[in-house]
Amino acid sequence: MAKKNAQGAKTVAEVTAQVEAALKLLSGEQADQLIGKQTTEYQTLIVGVRAVMGMYWATMKAMGLRETPESLKAGAQALLMVATLVHYAYALGIRRGRESTRPPIEPTDKG
Numbered sequence: 001m002a003k004k005n006a007q008g009a010k011t012v013a014e015v016t017a018q019v020e021a022a023l024k025l026l027s028g029e030q031a032d033q034l035i036g037k038q039t040t041e042y043q044t045l046i047v048g049v050r051a052v053m054g055m056y057w058a059t060m061k062a063m064g065l066r067e068t069p070e071s072l073k074a075g076a077q078a079l080l081m082v083a084t085l086v087h088y089a090y091a092l093g094i095r096r097g098r099e100s101t102r103p104p105i106e107p108t109d110k111g
Contacts, residue, residue, distance in 0.1 A: 022085055031091035042090055049086050053079045 026034075035042065057065075057075055065071060 019081055019085075023081075023088070026088045026091060028084075028087075031088050034091040034094045035087070045086055045090065046083060049083050050079065053082060 053075070061067070
């Protein structure tokens with residue numbers, strides 16, 4: 001059992017390092033500046049992230065996850081990390097588009 005816990009801790013440490021590396025690509029302020037006004041496409045992506053995480057949470061509960069303050073905190077942290085990564089990926093896509101020599105693709109949301 002101790003070996004299994006040690007392996008789990010190593011896995012958590014590894015994935016935490018991967019998330020931290022991804023989050024270092026930009027700062028929240030840089031991402032916000034690149035994105036500017038949130039388009040319908042952006043808002044749809046964030047709604048999709050919340051839906052996927054909701055499906056994941058429902059599946060985990062169906063498999064026996066107990067709702068405790070700790071599990072709720074972990075779920076909220078996971079949602080925040082995933083939403084932040086999508087935010088950063090969207091911003092990096094905008095930056096890449098601006099740096100590209102191709103003509104820009106107009107967003108479908110002109111508002």
